[in-house]
Amino acid sequence: MSSPYLALPQGVSAEQFGRAIAEFRTILGEEHVITDAAVLAPYTKIMLPVADAQHAPSAAILPQDVEQIQRIVAVCNRYRVPVWPISTGRNLGYGSAAPATPGQVVLDLRRMNRILEVDPELCTALVEPGVTYQQLYDYIQERNLPLWLSCPAPSAIAGPLGNTVDRGVGYTPYGEHFLFSCGMEVVLADGQVLRTGMGSIPNSNTWQVFKWGYGPSLDGIFTQSNYGIVTKLGMWLMPAPPAYKPFVVRYPQRTDIERIVETIRPLRIAMIIPNAVVIAGVLWEAGVFVRRSDYYQGAGQIDEAAVARIMKEHDLGYWNVYAALYGTPEQIEVNWKIVEGAFKASGGEILTENEVGHSPVFRYRADLMRGNMNLQEFGLYNWRGGGGSLWFAPVSQSRGSETLKQMEMAQRILKKHGLDYVGEFIVGWRDMHHIIDVLFDRTDPVQMQSAYACFDELLAEFTAAGYGNYRTNTAFMDKVANTYGPVKRDVDRRLKRALDPNGIIAPGKSGIHI
Numbered sequence: 348m349s350s351p352y353l354a355l356p357q358g359v360s361a362e363q364f365g366r367a368i369a370e371f372r373t374i375l376g377e378e379h380v381i382t383d384a385a386v387l388a389p390y391t392k393i394m395l396p397v398a399d400a401q402h403a404p405s406a407a408i409l410p411q412d413v414e415q416i417q418r419i420v421a422v423c424n425r426y427r428v429p430v431w432p433i434s435t436g437r438n439l440g441y442g443s444a445a446p447a448t449p450g451q452v453v454l455d456l457r458r459m460n461r462i463l464e465v466d467p468e469l470c471t472a473l474v475e476p477g478v479t480y481q482q483l484y485d486y487i488q489e490r491n492l493p494l495w496l497s498c499p500a501p502s503a504i505a506g507p508l509g510n511t512v513d514r515g516v517g518y519t520p521y522g523e524h525f526l527f528s529c530g531m532e533v534v535l536a537d538g539q540v541l542r543t544g545m546g547s548i549p550n551s552n553t554w555q556v557f558k559w560g561y562g563p564s565l566d567g568i569f570t571q572s573n574y575g576i577v578t579k580l581g582m583w584l585m586p587a588p589p590a591y592k593p594f595v596v597r598y599p600q601r602t603d604i605e606r607i608v609e610t611i612r613p614l615r616i617a618m619i620i621p622n623a624v625v626i627a628g629v630l631w632e633a634g635v636f637v638r639r640s641d642y643y644q645g646a647g648q649i650d651e652a653a654v655a656r657i658m659k660e661h662d663l664g665y666w667n668v669y670a671a672l673y674g675t676p677e678q679i680e681v682n683w684k685i686v687e688g689a690f691k692a693s694g695g696e697i698l699t700e701n702e703v704g705h706s707p708v709f710r711y712r713a714d715l716m717r718g719n720m721n722l723q724e725f726g727l728y729n730w731r732g733g734g735g736s737l738w739f740a741p742v743s744q745s746r747g748s749e750t751l752k753q754m755e756m757a758q759r760i761l762k763k764h765g766l767d768y769v770g771e772f773i774v775g776w777r778d779m780h781h782i783i784d785v786l787f788d789r790t791d792p793v794q795m796q797s798a799y800a801c802f803d804e805l806l807a808e809f810t811a812a813g814y815g816n817y818r819t820n821t822a823f824m825d826k827v828a829n830t831y832g833p834v835k836r837d838v839d840r841r842l843k844r845a846l847d848p849n850g851i852i853a854p855g856k857s858g859i860h861i
């Protein structure tokens with residue numbers, strides 16, 4: 348019982364684990380192998396409605412190069428010790444830095460943080476896992492390169508490699524990050540190093556410009572998976588446009604959402620609006636800078652009267668649409684006429700930087716849509732306080748008729764569990780992501796139970812209605828994998844057995860086990 352470790356990998360004795368740790372120390376040096384529970388604390392912090400112990404790591408190890416990772420996987424195979432790779436480890440609301448199952452060794456790649464190349468002519472970059480968006484942003488600014496990044500909301504502290512391999516998204520025209528990636532380097536479980544696409548051709552200089560290479564295209568199988576450890580990622584960067592025009596369109600009624608999406612879809616498909624359009628619900632907007640307790644002290648879900656007061660006092664729509672135009676001033680002028688006409692016809696109030704540039708809510712969105720660093724979305728966690736967050740993220744067609752019914756279903760289920768609807772719709776090229784942040788107080792055991800039950804019910808009902816989640820947190824990976832059916836699970840597992848027969852890389856990731 349007196350194991351010196353916070354947790355142990357499944358089926359591995361403390362003695363066997365101790366031997367693996369000793370070998371990791373030989374490879375990495377004492378200071379890069381952490382087993383002390385106090386020092387491991389940053390890797391154990393989760394926002395999920397389950398006990399910390401369910402995701403407690405046994406250790407964290409921090410390699411500095413590919414060769415060390417190859418030696419690490421050899422040790423892992425020998426002792427059957429699994430590693431959970433993270434790049435910057437800020438996967439907040441999806442599991443943070445903690446593993447899917449207890450006892451895995453966190454493989455923290457933050458020391459591998461070189462920006463290997465930025466080509467301002469081809470607008471490409473090649474980065475290592477530990478590179479943060481802030482670091483890449485600074486690199487570009489310091490050299491005055493005419494390039495823009497696309498980053499997720501917690502931009503500054505997260506990184507392009509981790510975000511892309513988990514299929515995260517941003518808010519510029521390059522916001523589908525995996526779509527705009529080009530070439531990976533992957534350490535496989537047997538220690539071989541694979542370069543995808545053109546990266547397998549010796550002396551090739553096309554790794555970051557042509558995605559497909561020859562034969563089966565493999566990049567996708569290394570995203571949201573546990574088939575390899577990604578050590579380099581190529582990405583396409585957006586050339587800085589000569590002009591940029593962010594705007595917001597406000598709508599007062601809950602039911603306006605149907606015609607909002609009908610207005611946006613054709614503009615998105617024709618790429619008149621080239622970036623993913625966010626339709627933020629009032630509580631999402633307010634949550635960034637308002638506390639719930641200032642408006643509502645009653646039991647259960649916040650009521651409509653309090654929501655109306657928030658809208659009025661903070662000058663918010665029930666729905667707040669954010670999008671932008673990019674290009675030359677002439678191009679923007681032509682497209683603005685089309686966009687303005689369409690939104691006016693749908694009854695929205697359109698405001699540009701001239702009118703609302705001073706507002707912190709607008710500034711935050713305007714920054715995101717041009718890939719500037721910003722951390723404001725973390726304000727959402729103050730809405731209730733207590734550090735609980737689960738992202739529920741079903742995908743639908745981008746049609747107005749898909750919106751209200753989803754929202755009503757979510758609101759009803761959240762209400763049953765005493766939780767608020769803090770949501771937004773994001774209109775992609777043809778799809779729409781409905782993002783709901785299930786916020787709860789982790790210090791309150793009742794809310795912990797409610798949040799878990801609520802997420803379960805959201806998943807069951809949305810699945811029954813034909814909606815699948817595009818990404819999920821480490822507590823629900825098996826359940827979400829089940830929603831995609833037995834054939835998909837079987838193929839995932841067969842690939843796992845072929846590439847990682849001892850199951851040493853991230854068991855449980857996306858519900859994939861050997």
Ligand code: ADP
Nearest residue numbers: 433434435436437438505506509510513576577
């Ligand atoms: P971010 O800090 O950008 O949110 P993370 O580093 O937390 O990203 O990575 C998100 C998830 O992606 C991790 O939990 C892990 O499952 C997976 N992941 C991250 N880096 C790698 C990698 N180098 N190889 C394989 N999977 C990775």
